[in-house]
Amino acid sequence: MKFKTLLFDVDDTLLDFQATEKKALQALFEEEEVTLTDEIEATYKQINSQLWREFEQGKTDKKTVTDTRFSLLFDQLNKTVDGKKMGERYRYHLSQGHDLLGNSKEIIERLKPDYDLYIVTNGVAKTQYQRLKDSNMTEFFNDIFVSEEVGYQKPMKEYFDYVFDRIPNFEHEKTMIIGDSLASDIQGGNLAKIQTLWLNPSKQPAHSEIQPTYEISRLDEIFTVLE
């Protein structure tokens, strides 16, 4: 077999983060008694993705991401809030969201007998464990590696070294990472010298400097890659 070990990203690969995020933001804004407009939502996403990008580049820590994303947002709305507390409440709402992305669970179930499956996710450990548990996904994975517990994050080589050290009989050439993010999943896989499968549903053009080994637009196309 071409592959033995498959490393799966979670958000927007197995679970529908867009749906989870939307519901969590709505719940949070209801508590704040502020109407969540499309514009506010877009501004939040901009602030949040900028912070995560800095985190992935090692320029900031996760606490700064989670504690400041809402104070930065509400600054723009001329409202002062406790960013840390609001961040905690938001993470609670986030932990309640576990919509599956398409038929991801059936795909994982089908892969389970033939491959060693692992979760590789950048995020808050408590939130990610809760969501994976509630989606009944946990049982299919040999282990779950959340960046917060690892101490490093995708795409850092140190993150992957930590993961590889904990996979029994690990073989680089028989391992592939599957994820939707070029910057964290695909770049990480390239730095760690394993094969990469880019899930690219919106068919965005690839960067010239970050090239995936394989590309699919729906997760169930993974079977053609594994053949």
Ligand SMILES: [Mg+2]
């Ligand atoms: Mg993702």
